[in-house]
Amino acid sequence: MRTPEEELARANARYEWVLANVADGIYGLDADGRVDFVNPSAVRITGYPLEEQRAVDQHRLLHHHRHDGSPYPREECPVWRAMRTGRTVTADDEVFWRKDGTPVPVELIAVPTVEDGAVTGVIVSFRDLTERRAAEQQATEIDRLAHEAATSRALSDRLQQALLTPPPEPDHLHVVVRYQPAGHESQVGGDWYDAFMQPDGATVIAIGDVVGHGSDAAAAMGQLRGLLRALAYDNDETPATTLGRTDRAARGLAVGTLATAILARIERHPDIPVAGRRVVRWSNAGHVPPLVLAPDGSSRVLETRPDLMLGVEPSAERHDHTADLDSDHTLLLVTDGLVERRGADLDEGMARLQGALRDLGGRPLDELLDTLLDRLVPRAGEDDVAIVAVRAYPEDRPRPPEAGPNRLPPGLD
Structure with a gap:
């Protein structure tokens, strides 16, 4: 059995241990507001050593000004309110001033000590809110940036979707397009496509990718796409010449952007009329190469040495290339979001694309593209994806039902 004195000593030791190890600062003030005791955490938080606080007016030492630097009258202080009323007072938006003159945000609770009905002092427990406030500010900033990003993404998406118009459908060509934006965390990219008919009935297709992300990339994409479309529409020059122009x-009009692109023109074969065979004539400005898919699922990459991307050197020499597009064969133009992966090169990506197409050669074109996206980009990735697919049909047979009705621009229908 412990004696009462031993129990009291044990209790005092326990209280001293708590005072010494608790993370919150604790003050004991006398009836005049002078510091009677202070725990180590209060010393650490305020920077005042014990000897500079004991018997000192705590309000005048630590609580003399508000957040904005204006004087803090003693009679408005929550600690003195507890002293005056004899009631516990809490405050969650106060500031103490460190010895070095910097403020520390605190929340505090002031509990008066009462003996024989008289207030003899107050115990003040306070918590440093610096890290919490920093975390709150960081969370607020993250929310603000997320809102701005979502707004920018929505505007960019609307801009991009407005520019990526439905393709024409000539009588014996079926043109299908797909655009899949990057994941929600990523910004909209500069991927684009185009397909239109020239006055002589030839079909022009284009695909490209502006360097960068966000609304700036989407705006640059719109400018470049519109410029290329206008220059390619009503002339019979080669794709290489049009890309050069x-x-x-773009340089002369201060459209300052870098972009890869392919411009292709699908023409009737001059030596084999009304037989379904077309000639694809294209020029490649640093873009992923085209691919031709046969009905049996075999495919060939139309690999050529690509010319410089747009925006590097406007006077650079550009080259044209040609390939036959037979009946029921499909020409595919894609952006790098479909084939590129971290840690893998373009050759691996093209091989993966060819593997994914192996059983799709005879599928309807819409089904082919949807299945291809499911296989290669099942979830929105880090980059946008654009695809243009063109399937040729024999001109001596009706347009297949799965291709849908003809859709021609005014003047060509």
């Missing part, structure tokens, strides 16, 4: 015009 586009590059020079």
Whole structure:
């Protein structure tokens, strides 16, 4: 059995241990507001050593000004309110001033000590809110940036979707397009496509990718796409010549952007009329190469040495290339979001694309593209994906039902 004195000593030791190890600062003030005792955490938080606090007016030492630097009258202080009323007072938006003159945000609770009905002092427990406030500010900033990003993404998406118009459908060509934006965390990219008919009935398709992300990339994409479309529409020059003119015009009009692109023109074969065979004539400005898919699922990459991307050197020489597009064969133009992966090169990506197409050669074109996206990009990735697919049909047979009705621009229907 412990004696009462031993129990009291044990209790005092326990209280001293708590005072010494608790993370919150604790003050004991006398009836005049002078510091009677202070725990180590209060010393650490305020920077005042014990000897500079004991018997000192705590309000005058630590609580003399508000957040904004204006004087803090003693009679408005929550600690003195507890002293005056004899009631516990809490405050969650106060500030103490460190010895070095910097403020520390605190929340505090002031509990008066009462003996024989008289207030003899107050115990003040306070918590440093610096880290919490920093976390709150960081969370607020993250929310603000997320809101701005979502707004920018929505605007960019609307801009991009407005520019990526439905393709024409000539009588014996079926043109299908797909655009899949990047994941929600990523910004909209500069991927684009185009497909239109020239006055002589030839079909022009284009695909490209502006360097960068966000609304700036989407705006640059719109400018470049519109410029290329206008220059390619009503002339019979080769794709390489048109890409060169586009590059020079972009420089002259201060469309300062870098972009990869393919411009292709699908023409009737001059030596084999009304037989379903077409010639694809294209020029490649640093873009992923085209691919031709046969009905049996075999495919060939139309690999050529690509020319410089747009925006690097407008006077750079550009080259045209040609390949036959037979009946029921499909020409595919894609952006790098479909084939590129971290840690893998473009050759691996193209091989993966060819593997995914192996059983799709005879599928309807819409089904082919949807299945391809499911296989290669089942979830929205880090980059946008654009695809243009063109399937040729024999001109001596009706347009297949799965291709849908003809859709021609005014003047060509």
